[in-house]
Amino acid sequence: MTTPTDNPRMPDFEALADKALSGGILSREEALGILRAADAELPALLAAAWRVRRHFHGNKVKVHVLMNAKRGACAEDCGFCAQSSKATKELEPYKLESADQIVKEAEMAHQRGAWKFCIVTATRGPSDADLDVLCDAVRRIKASVPIRVCTSLGLLTVPRAKRLAEAGVDRFNHNLESSERFFPEVCTTHSWKDRIDTLRTAKAAGMELCSGGIVGMGETSEDVADLALAVRELGVSSIPVNFLMESWSGTPKAATSAPSTPAYCLKVLCLFRLLNPDKDIRAAAGREEKLGALQPMALYAANSIFTDGYLNTPGQGVEADLKMIRDLGFETVQEAAQAQMTA
Numbered sequence: 001m002t003t004p005t006d007n008p009r010m011p012d013f014e015a016l017a018d019k020a021l022s023g024g025i026l027s028r029e030e031a032l033g034i035l036r037a038a039d040a041e042l043p044a045l046l047a048a049a050w051r052v053r054r055h056f057h058g059n060k061v062k063v064h065v066l067m068n069a070k071r072g073a074c075a076e077d078c079g080f081c082a083q084s085s086k087a088t089k090e091l092e093p094y095k096l097e098s099a100d101q102i103v104k105e106a107e108m109a110h111q112r113g114a115w116k117f118c119i120v121t122a123t124r125g126p127s128d129a130d131l132d133v134l135c136d137a138v139r140r141i142k143a144s145v146p147i148r149v150c151t152s153l154g155l156l157t158v159p160r161a162k163r164l165a166e167a168g169v170d171r172f173n174h175n176l177e178s179s180e181r182f183f184p185e186v187c188t189t190h191s192w193k194d195r196i197d198t199l200r201t202a203k204a205a206g207m208e209l210c211s212g213g214i215v216g217m218g219e220t221s222e223d224v225a226d227l228a229l230a231v232r233e234l235g236v237s238s239i240p241v242n243f244l245m246e247s248w249s250g251t252p253k254a255a256t257s258a259p260s261t262p263a264y265c266l267k268v269l270c271l272f273r274l275l276n277p278d279k280d281i282r283a284a285a286g287r288e289e290k291l292g293a294l295q296p297m298a299l300y301a302a303n304s305i306f307t308d309g310y311l312n313t314p315g316q317g318v319e320a321d322l323k324m325i326r327d328l329g330f331e332t333v334q335e336a337a338q339a340q341m342t343a
């Protein structure tokens with residue numbers, strides 16, 4: 001199992017919440033205490049995470065929609081990724097979608113109530129020709145669709161980051177995926193430092209940062225804690241927490257990793273909340289499959305989700321996501337903005 005839960009001493013979760021709310025940073029030991037807490041302590045942990053989440057985000061949920069704008073045939077060997085040319089899963093690749101199609105999908109995302117539209121391409125990094133299309137699309141979206149834009153395009157050079165920022169990209173995503181220690185077991189074609197460099201380049205160009213990782217690849221709790229500490233240090237605005245799904249069959253990590261339990265997945269979300277109190281924590285891919293019946297509880301720690309599926313796998317659907325949000329007594333930031341305008 002990747003989910004040790006045999007910590008004999010229950011951490012004082014309320015004291016950790018107080019620390020987070022007063023600007024303190026949880027120590028590595030405190031972070032590990034959260035991940036190693038007994039499952040029976042989950043209600044107390046969730047209550048502490050909720051107190052912090054409510055302080056900074058109220059009952060609002062930021063809904064994101066992903067577009068896989070260029071799929072598959074990636075030369076990199078990220079061991080969790082079905083779009084790697086090393087993966088055995090049969091995934092029909094396609095080249096970069098047209099700017100017209102990207103704009104159309106941004107409009108559809110807005111109609112579905114999305115706060116942010118995330119354009120993703122499977123690649124080590126964007127070519128200048130692809131950037132021509134992407135920057136054209138982003139300019140048109142920013143001129144006509146009231147939605148924020150994030151791009152996730154692999155590794156960036158300084159000139160390419162500047163082009164994206166000038167086109168109007170609000171936020172750049174590049175996940176660290178795991179700890180520096182574990183990353184070489186995930187990927188050998190680029191390094192964790194390459195990823196850090198890209199995040200710093202994107203930030204220097206003026207874009208907000210989005211960076212998180214994947215849980216359940218065979219990493220230890222120490223690796224998860226170190227990832228949470230690393231994204232805090234980078235000052236990212238948004239942290240997607242993905243859970244490796246068995247349905248990502250055909251990837252080396254899905255074939256070899258032990259599955260995470262729903263309780264462990266919740267503990268991870270609580271850890272990210274307590275370490276990154278005011279940031280957007282997103283219960284990302286694997287939310288439905290790995291959290292199972294505990295899925296709605298994710299929103300007591302996280303304040304953001306993807307709706308309408310992921311890059312290569314479907315989610316539970318927009319209607320089910322919105323119903324879950326409303327059943328919890330929460331509302332999307334889009335709904336809250338519309339209600340304010342009509343009040």
Ligand code: SF4
Pocket residue numbers: 074075076077078081082083084085121122123124154
């Ligand atoms: S660089 Fe991105 S698309 Fe390519 S294998 Fe890695 S995660 Fe997948």
